[in-house]
Amino acid sequence: MKLFVFLFILVSCCAAQADCSTTVQLEGFVSIKQCSPASGQCIRADEAMFNYMNAKPDDGPTTLSIATHSSPWHLYDGDYRILEIEELAAMVRQQGSKIKRVILVASWSGIAPDSHSKSLAQKLSEALDGLPVTGQNGFVWVSPKGALHTTHQAFTGRVSGPYWVGQNDQVMASLVPGWAIDLEAEFVKAHDAAGLLQVGIAKDIFMLCPDGALKSYDAGAALNSPIAAFNAAIMRLERDKPGDAAAAVALLKQSAAQGDKKAEKKLNSLIRTSPAI
Numbered sequence: 001m002k003l004f005v006f007l008f009i010l011v012s013c014c015a016a017q018a019d020c021s022t023t024v025q026l027e028g029f030v031s032i033k034q035c036s037p038a039s040g041q042c043i044r045a046d047e048a049m050f051n052y053m054n055a056k057p058d059d060g061p062t063t064l065s066i067a068t069h070s071s072p073w074h075l076y077d078g079d080y081r082i083l084e085i086e087e088l089a090a091m092v093r094q095q096g097s098k099i100k101r102v103i104l105v106a107s108w109s110g111i112a113p114d115s116h117s118k119s120l121a122q123k124l125s126e127a128l129d130g131l132p133v134t135g136q137n138g139f140v141w142v143s144p145k146g147a148l149h150t151t152h153q154a155f156t157g158r159v160s161g162p163y164w165v166g167q168n169d170q171v172m173a174s175l176v177p178g179w180a181i182d183l184e185a186e187f188v189k190a191h192d193a194a195g196l197l198q199v200g201i202a203k204d205i206f207m208l209c210p211d212g213a214l215k216s217y218d219a220g221a222a223l224n225s226p227i228a229a230f231n232a233a234i235m236r237l238e239r240d241k242p243g244d245a246a247a248a249v250a251l252l253k254q255s256a257a258q259g260d261k262k263a264e265k266k267l268n269s270l271i272r273t274s275p276a277i
Contacts, residue, residue: 032158056146070106072113089127110135178206193223
């Protein structure tokens, strides 16, 4: 029975990954150690990661460590809006001239997604006039004491459903939001806007599938998720295909009308720089 379950997990994992084309170099297989909540010895992975990051040793007064969810293409804020480089650079500048180095504790932030692009760390460094910025070179894992390491697997074997870990187990950061991919069919059927936002996040951060993420963000936006609309707008502006700019403006207007301040700020910025929009 265990062998059957393992094979089912492996095949479903590989099939899901095969649907996503990515230029990121991946190889191999990693099996996720998960904890059964029925044992009474488990902790939710998001809670564990919060605790583990708090246990991470301080890097000193001149080094700023920024922990956030990310893919090779995007950083995300605490509400899972895409966090643009200039916005993050402004946050760093607010810390003052004492900061001499930045560490992005963010999966894939040190790896360029393709030969024609720069890594998120490189982009942030340029926005900060050359301030050294170090990123991570794969999926970030965090230990109970805050130690980090990365993996680059093409396939991830795991039990489907919410991500739980044992009291002293390390956490794969990208799977913390990434497990929501398991519920995509249910969210689509239920017309669940918040759920489709989570699926979009999972596709970008865990599946490394930005095209799929955009489709899910579009679906969430169509159901009036302001954050999904914002993310879809940012991705369309980045892609810059015919019609993308106009679609992005419409999405930002939709999000701003729902009270999203970041969407309103981005929309006003676009109007200032491109009055014809």
